Amino acid sequence: QVQLVESGGGLVQPGGSLRLSCAASGSIFSTKNMGWYRWAPGKQRDLVASITSAGRTNYADSVKGRFTISRDNAKNTVYLQMNSLKPEDTAVYYCNMLTTNYWGQGTQVTVSS
Numbered sequence: 001q002v003q004l005v006e007s008g009g010g011l012v013q014p015g016g017s018l019r020l021s022c023a024a025s026g027s028i029f030s031t032k033n034m035g036w037y038r039w040a041p042g043k044q045r046d047l048v049a050s051i052t053s054a055g056r057t058n059y060a061d062s063v064k065g066r067f068t069i070s071r072d073n074a075k076n077t078v079y080l081q082m083n084s085l086k087p088e089d090t091a092v093y094y095c096n097m098l099t100t101n102y103w104g105q106g107t108q109v110t111v112s113s
Contacts, residue, residue, distance in 0.1 A: 001025075001026070002024055002025055002026045002028065002029075002097060002100070002102045003024070003025040003026075003102075004022050004023070004024050004025075004095050004096075004097065004102055004103060004104035004105075005022065005023050005104060005105070006020060006021065006022045006093065006094070006095055006104040006105060006106065006107040007020070007021050007022075007023075007107060008020040008021050008107060009093060009107030009108045009109045010108075010109070010110070011110045011111075011112065012085055012109075012110070012111055013111070013112070013113050014085060014086060014087060014111055014112075014113055015084060015085065016085050016111070017081070017082060017083045017084075017085065018082045018085065018109060019079060019080070019081050019082070020036065020079065020080040020082070020093055020095075020107060020109075021077055021078075021079055022034070022036075022077060022078045022079075022080075022095030022104055023075070023076060023077045024076045024077070024078075024097070024102075025076070026076075029073065029076040029097075030053060030073040030076075031053050032053060032097050032098065032100070033050060033051065033052045033053055033097075033098040033099070034050065034051050034069075034071060034078040034095060034096070034097060034098060035047050035049065035050040035051075035095070035096045035098050036048050036049045036050075036069060036078075036080045036093055036094070036095055036096075037093070037094045037095075037096055038089075038091035038092065038093045038094070038109075039091055039092050039094065039106075040090060040091040040092075043091075045094075046060060046062075047060065048060045048062070048063050048067060048080075048093075049063065049067055049068075049069035049080060050069065050098060051069045051070065051071050051078065055071065057069050057070075062088075063082075063089075066082065066083050066084045066085075067080060067081065067082050067083070068080070068081040068083075069081075078095060080093070080095075082109070085109075085111045086111060087111045087112060088111075089109060089111050090109060090110050090111050090112070091109060092106040092107065092108050092109075093106065093107050093108075093109055094106045094107075
């Protein structure tokens with residue numbers, strides 16, 4: 001059984017930055033691909049960034065150049081650094097161990113002046 005616990009959300013002004021963290025329990029984290037999704041009211045849940053076990057990254061076009069996903073296997077943690085935030089980035093952000101049913105509880109990110 002794996003538990004994923006997110007932290008780091010909050011309220012930020014447009015143009016600001018936040019870093020989300022997702023800590024995983026168990027011993028399989030380093031072998032798994034990880035992703036960050038977001039879900040805004042009235043919209044579908046979207047995969048915004050992913051990272052393979054080897055560290056290869058991929059981003060949605062809407063966040064490319066602004067968000068950076070990374071991982072620290074020694075700490076069983078995946079991060080999402082979000083810069084130049086826009087109001088349309090407002091959503092609940094979830095981390096997911098890709099191709100599994102392991103999800104975090106979600107953390108709210110609100111970008112507003």
